[in-house]
Amino acid sequence: MSRFIGFVKKEFSHIFRDYRTMLILFGMPVAQILIFGYVVSNEIKDIKIAIYDKSKDNVTQEITNKILSSGYFIIDKNIDNDNQVEDAFKKGNIREVIIFEPHFAEKLEREGKASIQILADASDANTANIVSNYTSAIIRTYMKNELMKGELPFVIDTKVQILYNKELKGVYMFVPGTMALILMLVSAMMTSISITREKEMGTMEVLLVSPLRPMPIILGKVIPYVGLAFMNALVIIALSYFVFDMPMQGNLTFLLLETLLFILMALSLGILISTVSKSQMMAMFISMFALMLPTMLLSGFIFPIENMPKILQWLSSIMPARYFIVIVKNIMIKGSGILVVWKETLYLTGITILFLVISIKKFKVRLE
Amino acid sequence: MLKQTENIIEVSNLVKKFGNFTANDDLTFDVKQGEIFGFLGANGAGKTTTLKILSGLSYPTSGKVKVAGFDVYREREKVKKNIGYMSQKFSLYDDLTVKENIRFYGGIYGLPGKYIKEKTDELLRRLKMENIKDSLIKSLPLGWKQKIAFSVAIFHNPGIVFLDEPTGGVDPITRRDFWELIYEASYSGITVFVTTHYMDEAEYCDRVSIMDQGRIEAMDTPALLKKQYNAENMDEVFIRIARKQQL
Incomplete structure (x- = not known):
């Protein structure tokens, strides 16, 4: 020994x-x-996005604020019509466009369901993935909070789930x-x-x-x-x-x-x-x-x-x-x-x- | 000096093959206790192969090999306790000090700490290396490393010590100093089995064998070999044997 x-x-x-x-x-x-x-790090910060708000009501405004105040995104421009979407991407400085459907708040109240479309620039697949995940996570959090307040009796769409890493760290x-x-x-x-x-x-x-x-x-x-x-x-x-x-x-x-x-x-x-x-x-x-x-x-x-x-x-x-x-x-x-x-x-x-x-x-x- | 006649190494019909290549071709020889036995040959003659078999690093393809009375194949562990070994690369740890190297090698032979300490002091005194005992091995000249490596190889008082070209790469004077150490070891009763391709070193041996292409071509005392081949020195003996092979 x-x-x-x-x-x-x-x-x-x-x-x-x-x-x-x-x-x-x-x-x-x-x-x-x-x-x-x-x-x-895979984390994102100050990603430039565009918002195409076809509804312009208080709910879409609130969601937009939530997204912009998260610290991950800054708004590059507001879009008014469909043609501008592609142009915005082609210019290359935005990563994502968030589109609210028309009559968003109304639909949400009446049908309990409304949709937001997230378009991400997947030429950088990894970032696109992360960016869209972040966005949907923020939207989901917003909806959850609203639901708890009981003001909007809508169903939460949980198609994309991010488990265990809610902050996507x-x-x-x-x-x-x-x-x-x-x-x-x-x-x-x-x-x-x-x-x-x-x-x-x-x-x-x-x-x-x-x-x-x-x-x-x-x-x-x-x-x-x-x-x-x-x-x-x-x-x-x-x-x-x-x-x-x-x-x-x-x-x-x-x-x-x-x-x-x-x-x-x-x-x-x-x-x-x-x-x-x-x-x-x-x-x-x-x-x-x-x-x-x-x-x-x-x-x-x-x-x-x-x-x-x-x-x-x-x-x-x-x-x-x-x-x-x-x-x-x-x-x-x-x-x-x-x-x-x-x-x-x-x-x-x-x-x-x-x-x-x-x-x-x-x-x-x-x-x- | 009285030389015992007891055989400490007995090799009979040793064959070692690597694939088609026969490194050792039917070797038979004995080494007597207390002898300095020179194992001579050109590079690639098969010396190191034999040495590795004798020291248990390699197994023979066939034949019988007994070292210190034990079969190297079946009683390897018993053989190990009775031998010392110094490889061509003199094998000390570069990043350990002289003292640490001695301590370590003494330790793996299971010698008690106190004994190692006393013997280390005595050894360093004898080698006149007391002032460098805490120097790293890598800072020492090659000749000194070789002396230390040899002293380490016989530190546990083995019956036999195997030296594989121990004096490679040093000048004749350093080589002579080294041989002083070999004589001292031999005098204290250790059998020395040494491979070399320096023919002047062959003169220092009690008995030599000359190997060529895997076979032992001649084996006797240097004096008798010189007489037999009508040569002035071992160099000539060696050349005659090598030439004879080529003809």
């Missing part, structure tokens, strides 16, 4: 003495979260994704690099000649990274909670357990990478291209999975990060327990075991 502790101690010395490693371990998570939080999307990305990087990339480094330096041979068995060698190399990755996860959760107001509806212990599972998965992947790569460079490239990019692109972190071509959807369904993101979202935003995310948990457990079994096999083969 004291041998093992000595081994782990040595590993920590490697980490703490290399400023690049330290930078990746401690600088990057904070930087990533802040960058995603402030810069690459970008933070809800990127925190789980960033967490997956960073844990993957720290665990898989750092361990695979640190193991291949021993190979490159020739120290691995000396370790294998010593009475230490391969398993403790690998464990000793991996354990420091479990601790560090876990600390990173804590930092990310704390930052997202305190700085970006991410909710924490579920059980924190459960979230941390799931995080630990994901870390173990990434570590076993890191060990696997180290068994197939001969140099640190190779380990880094494999981690970058085989792990980081797919994690970013295919896990649903940045691009919605539903919009991908079938083959990419299929590829995405084997990405462990995808399942972790689902788990984190469910726990943090909805407060779900194991009953909701058991399938994802099972998948992560299964693939961890698979990676470990393959690595152990490969590690033995290397000695032949």
Whole structure:
């Protein structure tokens, strides 16, 4: 046991003495979260819109005020006839046109139903989506309030539903994704690099000649990274909670357990990478291209999975990060327990075991 | 010096193949306890392959290999406790200090902390390296690293130490200093198995074997080999053997 502790101690010395490693371990998570939080945010602000009010009554005026006072939109122009709609878009400085049908207030009172048309410029699909969602959310809130006052006995149209993220905050999307990305990087990339480094330096041979068995060698190399990755996860959760107001509806212990599972998965992947790569460079490239990019692109972190071509959807369904993101979202935003995310948990457990079994096999083969 | 006649390494009919390539072709030899055994050959002759098999890093395709009385294939763990190993890359941790390296390697052999401490102090005194004990390995010249690596390899008092081209890349004077250390180890009873392609180093060995294309072509004391091949030094012996192969 004291041998093992000595081994782990040595590993920590490697980490703490290399400023690049330290930078990746401690600088990057904070930087990533802040960058995603402030810069690459999906949130919108001061979007230019046009309003085509065919009714011009007190209700449409009130809704218009609500939309404009939200802070997300500013009015670029008022439109008076149908022809102007297309022109307004063609000029290119507006993103959305909101059209109220004629006799809006009247219809609402008489039939209990009136319609608003939202036209969004989908040349930037993402923004169009967000903009129209924001608008309908504001309208729905207005209607809900009116209904509660009991002044207008109309039915609320709930065709487009935005659940759990009523403010449509970008933070809800990127925190789980960033967490997956960073844990993957720290665990898989750092361990695979640190193991291949021993190979490159020739120290691995000396370790294998010593009475230490391969398993403790690998464990000793991996354990420091479990601790560090876990600390990173804590930092990310704390930052997202305190700085970006991410909710924490579920059980924190459960979230941390799931995080630990994901870390173990990434570590076993890191060990696997180290068994197939001969140099640190190779380990880094494999981690970058085989792990980081797919994690970013295919896990649903940045691009919605539903919009991908079938083959990419299929590829995405084997990405462990995808399942972790689902788990984190469910726990943090909805407060779900194991009953909701058991399938994802099972998948992560299964693939961890698979990676470990393959690595152990490969590690033995290397000695032949 | 009295040399025991007991065999500490026994190799018979060792064959190692990588696919179609035969790296070790039917090797049979013994190394006696306390000997400095030089394992010579050109680059690619198969020296390192044999060394890896002897130290348990690689398995033979066929043949019997016994080290310190144990079968390297079936009793690997027992063999490991009795050997020390220094690889071509001298294998110290660059980002650890001299003392930390010694501590670490002593630790993985399960030596008690107090013993390691005492022995480290004594070792550094002997190497005259007390003033650099807290320097990082990467700041030291190659020759010093090699000396430390060798001392680390025999730190746990193994019966045998395997040295894989330990003096690569340093000047003749540093090499000579290094051989002083080998003699000291040998004097204290450690069997030294050393591969090299420097023929001047062969003169320092008690016995040498010369390998060519996976086979042992000659094996004897340097003096007898020189006599047999009518050569002035080991360099000539080596060249004659290599030439003979080509003809």
